[in-house]
Every structure is written in structure tokens, then in C-alpha cells.
Amino acid sequence: MNTVDMFHLKGKVALITGGGRGIGKQIAESLSDAECSIAICSRKLENCKQTAEELQEKGIQVKAYQCDITNEEKVDQTVESVLKDFGRIDILVNNSGTTWGEDVENMPLEAWEKVMNVNVTGTFLMSKAVGKQMIEQKAGKIINIASAAGLKAEPPEVLNAIGYSTSKAGVIHFTKDLARKWAKHKIYVNGIAPGFFPTKMTKVVLDRYEDQIKEQNPLQMLGNDNAIKGVALLLASEASDYITGQIISVDGGSTL
Template identity: 55%
Template sequence: MHVMELFNLKGKTAIVTGGGRGLGEQIAEGLAEAGADIVLCSRKKEACEEVAQRLQEQRGVKTLALSCDITNAQDIQNVVNHTVQEFGKIDILVNNSGATWGAPALEMPLEAFQKVMNVNVTGTFLMSQKVGEVMVKQQSGKIINIASIAGLGGADPRFMDTVGYNASKGAVITFTKDLAVKWGSSNVQVNALAPGFFPTKMSRGLLEQGGDFILDRTPLGRFGSEKDLKGAALFLASAASDYVTGDVLVVDGGMHASC
């Protein structure tokens, strides 16, 4: 197989949660550029519809936009059912939807901590479980969990006081490794992306407060751009990574290496 064919997603179907904005939108765009048909889902269906229409018009792929709360098992089942009905299979799942909450650990409200864990951890589990039923049956699939460098260890509270978020992303990383072991025999590869700091709606306040601190500790001296996750996501979604599972690909400009 020619090396460029390894990255070709034509004929593949990808579900991207939280695909209506931010990192999810960027990843969905990259997968569509490689030829994949795209299913976008989030609680804000309108944003997914806008991105879906643009990808269909500009990239010539088939798209579907659906409403989904990833903490609701029935919503997830509806997404799976609609996807299989429309495309016949599910080749790629990108678990991107997430939540955060900033507060010192001694002041973190229990309900806030639980909300972050429920979305980031339980939601990732539920989505993987329901899509995994399809992938295990078809004996193929790629799951990409969006973790974070915040899940690799502790974060200096001067720029990131988000104990619930950090804990949840650490859990996503371990979940990724364990699921890779569980489903490897079914030819389902499960990996994670751990992005550094990208300007998004979720990270706006953090970057305004601690942006200089972050840049000072990032060897490449910049935040992530609108293209910096595309290649990494495509690698993990394509045949190029068929012998890679249980791994965490860090995309952070080198910040983790300097800590």
C-alpha cells in the first residue's frame, strides 16, 4: 500500500462529539478533507448543522448533524442508530465533548466536580460502549479520546486551577489504555490525543489569565493553531496507525517535555 493511501479515509464514517466548534470542528474538518463522511453531535445541534453543511459543500462528503447529551445513554443510542441507518457502519469515533470548571481545590463545589467527571469520563465511557458494540461486531474501528496535557500530571495553579478537569483527563488516559487492551482482539484501536493550549471558547478565560505563563514554558513559543490537531487526528483515525493502540499522542508545542 502506498504511504498516501494509508491516510485515505474515503468510504469511512466518523462520529465526532462536540464537533460544532473548537477542537472538534477542527478534527472533523481534517477527517472530511481526507474523505470521511462525518456525523457531528452535541447538545447544540445548530452549531453541528452549520459545520455539517459547510463540510458537505466544501469537501464533498456526506454529513449528519444530531443532538446528543453524551451523559444520556438514550441520546447516544439514537446517534448510533441514525449513523448505522445512514451509513451502514461506524469506522471512527472521536470523543471530543468536554467540560471544565475553574476553582481552587479547597473551594471546588461538589456538583461542579461531579459535572466535569460525568461529561469527560462517564460520557466518554458511554459513547465508547455504544459505538464499541458496532465496532466489535464488525471487527474493526478506531476510537480517539481527547484527553489533555492536564491529565499527564499536576498543573501550576497560577495558570490552571482546575482539579476536576485534570482528574477527569487523567482518567480518560487510563480508560484509553485499558479499553485498548480489552478490544485489541476485536481489531479496535483505542488511542488518545493530549492537546496543549489551543484558543477555544472553553480555554479563553484561562489563556487571558495565564497565557504568558504558558507561552514561557512552551518550547515552540505559541499556542496551537487551527491546523495543529488535523494531522495527529488523521494519523490515529487512518490505516497509518493500525499497529498503534493504547497510546497517547501529545500535541502541545513541547510544553510537557519542558516540565
């Protein structure tokens, strides 16, 4: 097989949570470049609709859905709708996430629970719902978006969000464990651990500490709009058919 052909996704369908903006949107752009059909969902439908309109200009099939990934009934309904509209789901990207910055001793319980529910429980619920269909078709690729914060402890002046970092560490182990459990079904489960990217979620931190973060990074840079696209395409395509249970850091070397 021609090496470039291994990255083609024509005839495949990807469901991307939080695909309306930021890293989720970048991944949607990447997979659509490989001719993959795209279903994107998030709690805010408007963001997804706008991204869907942009992707449709490439001539691919794309549709936006509203979904609260912490609600199992809503997750199941969304997955059923995607299967009805597209006929299958070959790739799942669990990207939706949230954070809450606060000193540990002052963090409200509801803040901790919100972060855990979105980042960990949401990843579980969506994987469970899509995984049932992938088990039936005996094939699938799941990509979980973790974080460099789940691999190392940042100083509080850079990242003071213990719920977020703990949740992303949970996503990392969930990825490895699920890969072990579902390998027999030919379902590949891998993760991406981004470092600092300019997104809505990181804006407050970067406004204060961007120079310091860059100085501590071996490549002395932040992620850009293209930095994650190649890795996402690798893990979604046949090119990664001997890779499962792995976490790829896209962080400029910050976790070295």
C-alpha cells in the same frame, strides 16, 4: 501501498462528539479532507449544523445530531440514528468535554460531578455504544481527546480546575485499558493530549496568562487551527494499524 494512500478514508464513517466547534471541528475538517463521511453531535445542535453545512461544500456525506453524552438512552439513540443514516461507524472521536475553574476547597460537588460525567462517563457511554457495532464488524478506530492537563499538574495560577485535570487523567487510563480489552476485536484505541489551544474553554485562562504559558512552553507557542489535524488523521487511518493504547501529546513540548 503508496504511503499517501494509507491516509485516505473514502468509504469510512466517523462520529465526532463535540464536533461543532474548537478541536472537534478541526478534526472533522481533517477527516473530511481525506474523504471520510462525517457525523457530528453535541448538546448544542446549532453548532453542529453550522459545521455540517461547511463540510458539505466538500461534497462529502455529513449530518448533525443533538446528543447529551451523559445520558445513556440519548447516546444509544444517537448511535442508532447514525447507523441508520450512514450504515456503519468506522471511527469514533470522543471529543466532547467541559471544565470548571475553582479552588479545590471551594469547588461545589455538582461542579465536580458535571465535569466527570461529561469527560469520563460520556467517553465511556459513547465508546460502549459504538464499540458494540465495531465488535460486530471486527474493526474500528477510537480516538479519545484527553489533555496535557491529565499528564502533569499545572500551577493554580495557570489552570485551577482539578476536576478537569483528574477527568482527563481518567480518560488517559481508560484509553489504555480499553485498547487492551478490545485489541482482540481489531479495535484500535488511542488518545490525543492537546496542550493549550485558543478555544472557548481556554479563553478565560489565555486572556490572563497567555504570555506566561507561551514562555514556559519549549516551542513558545499555542496550538493553532491545524496543529491537531495530522495526528487525528494518522490515528483514524490505516497508517496507525500498528498503534494502539497510545497517548500522543500535541502541546509544543509542555509535558516534557
